[in-house]
Every structure is written in C-alpha cells, then in structure tokens.
Amino acid sequence: MSGREEDLVCRKDNYSTSSADFEYASENEVEEQTILGNLPGTVRNTTFKAASRERSDGSEVLSSSPESPVTTETQELQELQKQRGEMSPKAAQEEILAQIQRLQLKLTELREVDNTSSVGSHHSQLNTSSSGHSLHRQNLESSVRDTICQQSETGETLISTNSAKVGPKLLVVSNRLPVTVTKDNNGAYHFNMSSGGLVSALKGVKSLMPFLWIGWPGTEIDPNERDYVRNKLREGYSCFPVFITDEQANLYYNGFCNDVLWPLFHYVPLPIVSSDGERKFDFKYWQAYSAANYRFAEAVLQVYQEGDYIWVQDYHLLLLPSLLRRRLRDVKIGFFLHIPFPTSEVYRIIPVRKELLQGVLAADLIGFHTYDYARHFLSVCTRILGLDSSPKGVNYHSHFAHVGIFPIGIDPNTFHRALEDANVQQRIQELHERFMGKKVLLGVDRLDYIKGVPHKLLALEWLLTKYSEWMHKVVLVQIAVPTRTEIEEYKKLSSQTNELVGRINGKFGTVDHSPIMFINQSLAFEELVALYTVADVAIVSSVRDGMNLVSYEYVMCQQANKGVLILSEFAGSAQSLSGAIRVNPWNVEELANAIHEALSMPRREREIKHWKLYRYVWLEVFEFVFLMIYVSSYVTTHTAEYWAKSFFQELDNVVKHRDELRLSLPLLNVKSVIKRISIARTRLFLLEYEGSLCHPKSLAELNSPTSTHIKILTRLCSDPRNIIVVISGRSKTILDNWFG
Ligand SMILES: O=P(O)(O)OC[C@H]1O[C@H](O[C@H]2O[C@H](CO)[C@@H](O)[C@H](O)[C@H]2O)[C@H](O)[C@@H](O)[C@@H]1O
Numbered sequence: 001m002s003g004r005e006e007d008l009v010c011r012k013d014n015y016s017t018s019s020a021d022f023e024y025a026s027e028n029e030v031e032e033q034t035i036l037g038n039l040p041g042t043v044r045n046t047t048f049k050a051a052s053r054e055r056s057d058g059s060e061v062l063s064s065s066p067e068s069p070v071t072t073e074t075q076e077l078q079e080l081q082k083q084r085g086e087m088s089p090k091a092a093q094e095e096i097l098a099q100i101q102r103l104q105l106k107l108t109e110l111r112e113v114d115n116t117s118s119v120g121s122h123h124s125q126l127n128t129s130s131s132g133h134s135l136h137r138q139n140l141e142s143s144v145r146d147t148i149c150q151q152s153e154t155g156e157t158l159i160s161t162n163s164a165k166v167g168p169k170l171l172v173v174s175n176r177l178p179v180t181v182t183k184d185n186n187g188a189y190h191f192n193m194s195s196g197g198l199v200s201a202l203k204g205v206k207s208l209m210p211f212l213w214i215g216w217p218g219t220e221i222d223p224n225e226r227d228y229v230r231n232k233l234r235e236g237y238s239c240f241p242v243f244i245t246d247e248q249a250n251l252y253y254n255g256f257c258n259d260v261l262w263p264l265f266h267y268v269p270l271p272i273v274s275s276d277g278e279r280k281f282d283f284k285y286w287q288a289y290s291a292a293n294y295r296f297a298e299a300v301l302q303v304y305q306e307g308d309y310i311w312v313q314d315y316h317l318l319l320l321p322s323l324l325r326r327r328l329r330d331v332k333i334g335f336f337l338h339i340p341f342p343t344s345e346v347y348r349i350i351p352v353r354k355e356l357l358q359g360v361l362a363a364d365l366i367g368f369h370t371y372d373y374a375r376h377f378l379s380v381c382t383r384i385l386g387l388d389s390s391p392k393g394v395n396y397h398s399h400f401a402h403v404g405i406f407p408i409g410i411d412p413n414t415f416h417r418a419l420e421d422a423n424v425q426q427r428i429q430e431l432h433e434r435f436m437g438k439k440v441l442l443g444v445d446r447l448d449y450i451k452g453v454p455h456k457l458l459a460l461e462w463l464l465t466k467y468s469e470w471m472h473k474v475v476l477v478q479i480a481v482p483t484r485t486e487i488e489e490y491k492k493l494s495s496q497t498n499e500l501v502g503r504i505n506g507k508f509g510t511v512d513h514s515p516i517m518f519i520n521q522s523l524a525f526e527e528l529v530a531l532y533t534v535a536d537v538a539i540v541s542s543v544r545d546g547m548n549l550v551s552y553e554y555v556m557c558q559q560a561n562k563g564v565l566i567l568s569e570f571a572g573s574a575q576s577l578s579g580a581i582r583v584n585p586w587n588v589e590e591l592a593n594a595i596h597e598a599l600s601m602p603r604r605e606r607e608i609k610h611w612k613l614y615r616y617v618w619l620e621v622f623e624f625v626f627l628m629i630y631v632s633s634y635v636t637t638h639t640a641e642y643w644a645k646s647f648f649q650e651l652d653n654v655v656k657h658r659d660e661l662r663l664s665l666p667l668l669n670v671k672s673v674i675k676r677i678s679i680a681r682t683r684l685f686l687l688e689y690e691g692s693l694c695h696p697k698s699l700a701e702l703n704s705p706t707s708t709h710i711k712i713l714t715r716l717c718s719d720p721r722n723i724i725v726v727i728s729g730r731s732k733t734i735l736d737n738w739f740g
C-alpha cells in the first residue's frame, strides 16, 4: 500500500456522526472544512480545496494566456518553498499539492487553447506522443508532469480531464465501470465493454447530453500505467477510472458493500462473527468504504464543470452525494438505489445508519424501484434522524431531498434483434430438439443467497414427489452465475446448492434423464436468449431482489411460446408484473403447486397472462394505435431507456424547483426577527412540539417537555401581546397534561 492509500484509510477514533453530514456553510467555511471529517490526510483536503477554488474562479483560468499562468504558478511554487520553513510540514505539503492541482488545471487550459488552434484535435488528453504539440509545449508539459510525479504520493498524476466547456454533461458514477480492464501475461491491457442493463439504459440519456462514466475498473492498476489506462478509457469509452488497490477493494467491496450492506438491505441479518471469529461489522470495512467513496468524489471533482449533472448509482456510493455537496454547493446530484431499501426495523441494525442516510440525503433526487422502498426510506429518515418527511421527500438542513419511484426495465430492442438472428434461431431449434417431449423450467440467477436458488430446488423436489406424473417429463435448467466467490456466505451457498442438486438428481434421475441441469457459469447472451425462448416456465424465487431483470427478459422472449412466469412476491418486479403467478418462495409447497399450475395451464390462459406481462415490459404502437392517436412511434413503457430518461428529467425538474424554493423561502435573519418582535403589538408564535420543543430525535409518545421549556412558555404566555400555539400530533389528553 502506498503512502497515499494509507492516508486514505480513516482512523477509527475519528469516526463520527458528522462524517457524512453536509450542513451548508459559507464559502469560507467550506474552504476550511475537510471533505470527510473522519478522513485525516493532507492530500485529500488539498485536492478538494484546489479543485473548488479553481472552478469557482473560472474567469481567471479562462483569461490566462498560454505562458503567463505557468510562470506565475512556478513563482508561487518557489515562493511557497521559501515559506515552507515557516509553515508546519503538513500545511506546506497541502499548499504544494494545491499548487500542483492548479498547475494541472492550467495545463488543461493550455491544451484547450492549443486544441482550438489545431485542426481536427478535439481532445486534450495528456499524450506525450501527440505530434500536434510544439516542442515548447512538450517541454512545458513534461516539466509540469515531472513536478506532479515528484509531488504526488502515489506516483499517479492527477490530471484534470476537463474538456472545453460546451454545455453541461452527465457524470454517471457507479462502482464498476461498464468496461472491464484486464492485463494479459505479456503486460498488454484489454478493454471490454459490457452490455449490462445500465449501459443500455443510458443510451437514451446520451441523446440528451454528453456523458462521462466514472467508476472502478475492477482491478488494481499499477500506478505507472494509470495514465495510459485513464487515457484509453476516456478516449475509447467515455469512462473515467477511479483507481483502488486490491486490498482497499477487498475491504470496501467484499467487506462493507457485500458483507454488510448487501445482506442487511436484503433482510438477511448475518451472524455477528464469521466462522474465523472475526466481527462481521468491522470498522475497517467502514473506513475502507468511506475512503473509497472519498476516492470517487475526488475523481468526480477532477472532471466536474459547473452545470454538470451527477448521477450516483447504488449502495456502494451512499456517502458520495454529501462529499460532493460539501465542495460544490449548487451541484445537481441524483442518486438511484438498485437494491431494496429495508424497513426501519432492519435498517436500524446498521451501526453507521445515520452516516449513510446523511450521505445520501445531500442528493437532490433519490430514486427507488418501488413504492415500498421509497416509503421505507422516508420512514427511516424520520425515525432515525428525526427529520420531517413527506411522500415527496425529506427536509434536511434546509436542503430538500426529493424521493421518486423509477422502476427500471430492459432494452427490448436488444432482445428483438437477438431473436431475429439466424444463429440464435438455429440454437433455439437445437434446444427444442434436445428437450423434445419434456417441459423446461428455467432459473437464471447469480448464485447469491438473495436469489432463493435452494428454495427453487426444494420446490422441484416437492413437485416430483407430490405430482409424480411430472417425473422424467420436467427438467429444470438452472443457470447459477458465480458471484462474490471470496465471501464466506457465498461459498457456503455454493456448497449447499451443489449438495441439493446432487441429492435431487440422485433421487429422481435415471440413466436417460436428470431433473436438474445445473450450469454454474455465465452464458453468452445468445445462448441465454435461446434458453429464455424455449423455456415453458421461468421461476424467479428471490427472497429479496431490488427489481430482477431476468423476469422481464423472459417475458420478452416468450411472444411465440407464451410461457408462464412464476415470480417471488419479494422481487421488485412483482409489483408491476401482474400476469405472473406470484409466490412466497419460503412456502416450498406453494411454490411447487405454482409450478404444477404453470405446467398444466391451457394455452388460452397463458396467452392472457403473457399479454398482461408483455404490455408492461413493452407496448408497441400498432397495438394501441386507435387509442393513442397522438403517438407516432413506439410507446415504450418501463424500458431501461425510459427509466433513465424519466429519472434524468425529474432531476432536472427538481433542481430548477430547488432554486424557486430557495427564492420563496429565504432563511430568517435572527437579529431582525428579534427587533421586529420587540416592537410588534401582537405576536403569533406557532411552535411545533415535535422537532422544536422536544428533541428532534425523540419519538417517544411520553417524551414530556422539560422544565426549561415550560418556564419559557410560561414567560411567553405572561405577555398579553403574545399568542402561543403549540402544534403536535400527540393526543389532546397528553397535551392537556403537559401544557393545560
Ligand atoms: O455483481 P455486482 O457488481 O456486485 O453487482 C450485482 C448486481 O447489481 C445490480 O443489480 C441490482 O440492480 C438491478 C437493476 O436495477 C436489479 O434488477 C437487481 O435486483 C439488483 O440486485 C446490477 O445491475 C447487476 O448488473 C449486478 O450483477
């Protein structure tokens, strides 16, 4: 671990409630604050200070001539070096690093100037082989870069990749980049673009404005190779990497994200100690999580320009909105949670429950897949932070975090295209022949304990026992994609599942037939589409699932076959897919009965059910042309693209509204209020009991006012000019007892 990374790990003793808090402060105060109260270290503060100063002073940067700023900066640097003797080593380091950051920004500006005068060059990446640069410029660049390399503790150059200001862009921030970076044995890097849900979802947003994707490349990159990887990602994929060491990633991603947040958000309170006797909730996980969120914030600030929109994705980055808000007061931040938000009774288990809420509440818009998740979130904010909330959102330190429901979908066109592909059709044909005379049940899951794979296997066992007519006539094809294999619970699940598969196949299998075809690897997309198409029944038995895209994908591929979807009521998609047979996967018998019902269902009933499902996933206009005469192309409902566009539009809307709110509700000036009160002939005091007179965090029904409160109220009441109204949700009897 390098010095810088050590620096990023926060100290346990500094861990405090205020860490993720983002109370507004004056500009000066903001400059003085550390970005994360519990993260010590000079590099962080300096980087942020420099970034925000420079950006709030865009005119200075833009008016700089190509030569002068660097000279000025160099002089400043020399001046600083002189002063260093008078400064504490920490302060001197901070100042030097701040200077470096400024130099980087100046350097970027120089390249912008250079680019505007060189035909055909639009990007200003740090590229020493660029032939368009003059010798002078190259020398300048390398000398600046040398300075940076000498000063940077990681050896990594902190390049600002700001491009010329051409209007706002969307910065999408997610834990993983949609590009997988790998290094082969010869040391060559490979970049593979993934085609996951978010990638297709953002296609629509792309047409609204340019975007840049910020995230972890999924592997540790050697500090000397980071510039190369960064440039490749930026130029080839519109991505900007957040570099995290494997050790940090293990604590942050495997530890806090996937062994603390993931289980609890999915209602799985894991044992307090692991099998090796280690505490499950270890503060080092939390520290790594905070440090990683800090890293992401740092990356965002390197590319952020005023007016940009930032869209943070998922539970890995709950602290990020507040980290950004502290530095960029008016920044437009959206946050979307892809997994369930649990009820307060579960959420409150998390030892850092307040910090996480405070972190995310700095967003302007917080999105969830379902109404229930949003409702849980609002109630948690009230119960745990004692905040006022309404169905629209939460008020937190004069900032209103809007809450909205945006159910994600899939990209139907990708499936349509695949289904038209000759190879896929060929494969469908082969599979039909392979499963001739049998009914195919299909499960497609990551091998995660939330997916309820054992529940499904037990239900199949029950089916084959109770409805023995299906024996030898049914096959369950279960795709179980290995995931998070380093985590103990996942290892346990894998061995349990293997045992169950072995047991059931042993019990009901013959030489010619195994009831379960267990595929413990991920499949190529075309193979998956072919399987979706031939399956008579798909079973989604998740014990909790944010949404579950597999259920939608199955529906898309069943236009011919009209297969039946069995869907756990605990999957987010169950809230919208009314054509599915909904089950409680914990009731194994009920699940087995549902499989029997699906296998026996007549074609007509299947058609009706399928239509209900399909029209949710994707409506085509010709089917509604007489009803919706104003619509001239596809009516897309609940697709991935619609999800992204509607979230983004709502974000845009709420930030505009935010400004209106600010104008209409200016903060009162305490001095002038006192002055006015003292001269007023009649004064009306409206006092809310909860939140004003009693402690805001208290919800106890019998939390009576203190003697101080009573004294103050009595004094106020003794002045005939005062009218005092106490507003409370408590019963009249209680209020009479207290104030009567
Ligand atoms: O394998 P990971 O990188 O750890 O991530 C796991 C999956 O997380 C996301 O899934 C969640 O979002 C889906 C879309 O909103 C939702 O349908 C699902 O219920 C959630 O669990 C991510 O989208 C997947 O690609 C990851 O595999």
Ligand SMILES: O=c1ccn([C@@H]2O[C@H](COP(=O)(O)OP(=O)(O)O)[C@@H](O)[C@H]2O)c(=O)[nH]1
Pocket: 197, 444, 445, 446, 479, 481, 521, 522, 523, 524, 528, 547, 548, 549, 550, 551, 553
């Ligand atoms: O071998 C496979 C199996 C599944 N998937 C994809 O993985 C996603 C699973 O998403 P879902 O929301 O159902 O659950 P998650 O795994 O995100 O929790 C779906 O888009 C599947 O098409 C895949 O790419 N390869």
